[in-house]
Amino acid sequence: MSFSMQVKGEVARLPFELQCCRWAELAALARVLGVVRLGKQKMLVMETEAAVVARRIFLLSKKLGWSSLITINRYSRPRRRRLFTVQIPLVKQQHYLLQDLGFVDRDQVLMDTLDPNILEKNCCRKAFLRGCFLGSGFVGNPNNAYHLELSFKTPAGAREAVKALASFGVKPNTREHRDGYEVYLKEADQVVEFLRIIGANQAVLQVENCRVLKDMRNQVNRLVNCETANLEKSVEAGLKQVAVIEEIQSLAGLGVLSPALRELAELRLLYPEASLADLGKLLTPSLSKSGVYHRFREISRIADQLRKKQSMVKRDGSPNN
Numbered sequence: 001m002s003f004s005m006q007v008k009g010e011v012a013r014l015p016f017e018l019q020c021c022r023w024a025e026l027a028a029l030a031r032v033l034g035v036v037r038l039g040k041q042k043m044l045v046m047e048t049e050a051a052v053v054a055r056r057i058f059l060l061s062k063k064l065g066w067s068s069l070i071t072i073n074r075y076s077r078p079r080r081r082r083l084f085t086v087q088i089p090l091v092k093q094q095h096y097l098l099q100d101l102g103f104v105d106r107d108q109v110l111m112d113t114l115d116p117n118i119l120e121k122n123c124c125r126k127a128f129l130r131g132c133f134l135g136s137g138f139v140g141n142p143n144n145a146y147h148l149e150l151s152f153k154t155p156a157g158a159r160e161a162v163k164a165l166a167s168f169g170v171k172p173n174t175r176e177h178r179d180g181y182e183v184y185l186k187e188a189d190q191v192v193e194f195l196r197i198i199g200a201n202q203a204v205l206q207v208e209n210c211r212v213l214k215d216m217r218n219q220v221n222r223l224v225n226c227e228t229a230n231l232e233k234s235v236e237a238g239l240k241q242v243a244v245i246e247e248i249q250s251l252a253g254l255g256v257l258s259p260a261l262r263e264l265a266e267l268r269l270l271y272p273e274a275s276l277a278d279l280g281k282l283l284t285p286s287l288s289k290s291g292v293y294h295r296f297r298e299i300s301r302i303a304d305q306l307r308k309k310q311s312m313v314k315r316d317g318s319p320n321n
């Protein structure tokens with residue numbers, strides 16, 4: 001099951017809260033899924049492939065005193081799927097569903113934005129966002145990337161979601177595309193906050209676990225990077241030492257070195273890429289890393305002297321002294 005469906009399953013099973021929040025959640029579901037069907041009896045029709053969502057709509061409307069009807073259609077093309085259709089009558093004993101949901105005014109005229117009373121309270125804004133997510137939301141698997149989006153047919157729906165999110169300090173991005181409007185979040189903190197707002201506590205834990213694992217992996221990567229960088233540095237140093245030793249060899253021969261320095265110089269020629277610590281272990285008796293370092297400094301001092309002598313010889317033309 002996708003992470004998205006898992007989160008929907010979790011929030012669709014949350015207990016029903018206050019009556020005000022039920023209206024807000026159903027208004028959101030109607031906003032993202034609803035179509036008004038005119039006929040003998042006018043109906044608000046909502047279609048979804050998720051059984052849990054159809055069940056949630058059915059139970060919400062029942063708790064609000066509106067009976068609904070669910071039908072299931074099975075399709076095999078273009079792919080196998082089930083489509084649940086929930087229908088709620090628009091009028092019932094002088095009650096108007098769209099008015100209760102905040103879509104139309106007293107004169108049954110469609111309003112540009114949802115009745116502000118519906119989204120006035122914090123509890124209701126949370127329920128509204130939950131409804132939006134159930135109806136049209138998608139959240140990516142946190143193992144891959146952090147991404148959560150809500151799709152709307154109208155700009156009004158997108159605006160309402162952005163406003164509700166802003167009241168909780170979440171600032172989403174929006175974009176318009178061929179089929180409607182999208183409100184989306186790309187940052188882990190914001191995705192977690194959204195899941196917390198809609199009451200998906202299991203999902204919050206799961207995303208946080210993923211984050212911890214990812215952080216640990218990044219830390220290990222950083223350590224490995226540092227180690228390779230150090231290793232490269234030591235290889236470079238080793239090759240410089242080889243050059244110095246070869247210089248001594250050509251200027252005066254390794255015989256000018258004391259037996260201890262000569263042993264180290266010969267080992268370095270054999271193992272140009274070995275670390276100082278490893279070379280120290282090969283010496284008899286073995287020597288610490290800093291001991292080896294000091295011997296190399298001694299070797300380069302000798303090379304410096306030989307170089308100076310050589311340049312003096314060239315200037316004087318007299319080979320001795």
Ligand SMILES: [Zn+2]
Pocket residue numbers: 018019020021022121122123124125127
């Ligand atoms: Zn409420």
